[in-house]
Amino acid sequence: MSTRVLICDDSKIARKQLARVLPTDWSVEVEFAEHGQEALDILSATPFDILFLDLNMPVKDGYETLEALQSCEVSPAVIVVSGDVQSQAIQRVKDLGAMAFHKKPASADDLRKLLVSLGLFTPSKEAAPSGVTSNALTAAEQFTLNEYLQEVANVAMGRAASVLANMLNVFVKLPVPKVNVLEVGELQMALDYSVKEDSCSAVSQGFVGSGVAFETLLIFSDSSFPDMAKLLNVSEAIDRVVEVELLMDVSSVLVGPYIDAFGKQLNIDFSHSHxxxxAQHAKVSDLVNAKKAKWKRTLAVEIVYEVENYRINCDLMMLFTEDSVPVLENLLSYLVEEE
Incomplete structure (x- = not known):
């Protein structure tokens, strides 16, 4: 008798990757959901044995889905599979009823050991059958550069947030990364929407490796400074010098681990500038105008970090050079095919 498995993740690449690393000697029927609400709708109509659940999703995220499942009379065993590896995130999902947590990207060996340890899978002593049964896996799948990049950014984002969370003993709320090709005017609109403040301060850093070049731009709402100082145990008066020190400290904690995790997924060691x-106490329009000649049209990855219970908001952007795009696309597509 086959085990019924539902994989819920907003990333097509993540869904495919997870389905591919399920044990090959496990007779399973797999279906997919793109967000928590779709998963709940499917579960209300059809019983499933196991739900693999992502955390950062639109419509209804993993936390909200776990909360909703608590009121269900019959629910599947839930294994959260996420790039958000904050210790508080792992504890929260377990408190909400998840049986286990597994970090992205899942490997076949690690997932197999986890399923056996949980008693959800017993290895077969016979020759391995075909394993996954799913119409969704038989068709040739084509992914866009945006989809490749969003999933890699999602994993890197979780690693960076974990470093910040451990250092400051906080919980960092994570979004779904946004990936778009933007003109300068569109970039300003995106920043205006994310920053939501009259003034901001920004730190920039350049990275290059294996034909891929990009600039990171970490933008802080100026209203973040008092709580940033509190978390970093800065007791002196916050003047412009102290603000710069705060910016550089948080920038090193967020950008460094993020780029390290991003590069490891692509097997690239990026060299970087200081x-x-x-910008300090500047308008977003001034920030964009200062770099207008250099940016023009760029592939951009945007992540908005928020610290729970604190008024701290920062926007991390990766702005790739145009000649990096074909190189990046080739690297990412090869990476997915090799999984």
Whole structure:
């Protein structure tokens, strides 16, 4: 008798990757959901044995889905599979009823050991059958550069947030990364929407490796400074010098681990320039105008970090050079095919 498995993740690549690393000697029927609400709708109509659940999703995220499942008379065993590896995130999902947590990207060996340890899978002593049964896996799947990049950014985002959370003993709320090709005017609109403040400060840093070049731009709402100082145990008066020190400290904690995790997924060691303060108490329009000649049209990855219970908001952007795009696309597509 086959085990019924539902994989819920907003990333097509993540869904495919997870389905591919399920044990090959496990007779399973797999279906997919793109967000928590779709998963709940499917579960209300059809019983499933196991739900693999992502955390950062639109419509209804993993936390909200776990909360909703608590009121269900019959629910599947839930294994959260996420790039958010904050210790508080792992504890929260377990408190909400998840049987286990597994970090992205899942490997076949690690997932197999986890399923056996949980008693959800017993290895077969016979020759391995075909394993996964799913119409969704038989068709040739084509992914866009945006989809490749969003999933890699999602994993890197979780690693960076974990470093910040451990250092400051906080919980960092994570979004779904946004990936778009933006003109300068569109970039300003995106930043205006994310920053939501009259003024901001920004730190820039350049990275290059294996034909891929990009600039990181970490933008802080100026209203973040008092709580940033509190978390970093800065007791002196917050003047412009102290603000720069705070910016550089948080920038090193967020950008460094993020780029390290991003590079490891692509097997690239990026070299980098020193971080540079490019704006202090400036309007977003001034920030964009200062770099307009260089940016023009760029592939951009945007992540908005928020610290729970604190008024701290920062926007991390990766802005790739145009000639990096074909190289990046080739690297990412090869990476997915090799999984």
């Amino acid at each position: 971080p540079v303060l490019i």
